[in-house]
Amino acid sequence: MALTPNKIARTVAADFHKDMTIVPGKEDLARKMNEQAVKEAIRNIVLTNKGERPFQPEFGCNVRKMLFDNATPQTFDLVETVVYDAIDLYEPRCELMGVDVTGDIDSNAINISIVFRLINTDTPTKFNIILDRTR
Numbered sequence: 152m153a154l155t156p157n158k159i160a161r162t163v164a165a166d167f168h169k170d171m172t173i174v175p176g177k178e179d180l181a182r183k184m185n186e187q188a189v190k191e192a193i194r195n196i197v198l199t200n201k202g203e204r205p206f207q208p209e210f211g212c213n214v215r216k217m218l219f220d221n222a223t224p225q226t227f228d229l230v231e232t233v234v235y236d237a238i239d240l241y242e243p244r245c246e247l248m249g250v251d252v253t254g255d256i257d258s259n260a261i262n263i264s265i266v267f268r269l270i271n272t273d274t275p276t277k278f279n280i281i282l283d284r285t286r
Contacts (some may be wrong), residue, residue: 185269186276189245193265196241197234197280203280212237218219218261218284225263227252259284 154187175279201212212233220226231252245267253262260283 162253189242189267189269190276190278192242192244193238193267196237196279197263198282210241213262214282217258218282222254222256227254228264231259234265238265238267243270248275 161174164215174258196210197212197214200213200215202208202211202212214230214234214250217230231250234252235247235250238245238250246267246269248268249264251264253264254260261280263280263282264277265280266275266277
């Protein structure tokens with residue numbers, strides 16, 4: 152029985168785990184596939200401030216620096232724009248469908264909700280990143 156194109160699972164994106172986990176019994180590095188790989192890449196983009204990464208001073212989006220700004224709707228709109236632009240620039244494996252930023256003033260946190268779909272797929276994926284300020 153031959154597999155039809157609809158039944159073949161396609162790998163669109165693959166990355167190694169950031170802690171370099173080894174597959175038990177194979178002595179090979181474990182990989183994150185498709186949505187999990189892109190989620191991890193987006194999380195890295197959002198959590199990296201510009202100038203943090205050697206030899207790539209423009210990588211990132213400076214959201215952590217904005218946590219100490221006044222919590223106003225304009226600040227949340229600015230965070231949303233910065234996150235959208237950074238993901239659009241640095242993650243070509245996905246099509247960004249939306250970024251929604253809400254602030255929790257009581258706990259000094261920002262909740263960033265990101266919706267994307269992988270290139271060549273139709274299924275949207277949604278996940279949240281919660282940033283809180285610590286001194």
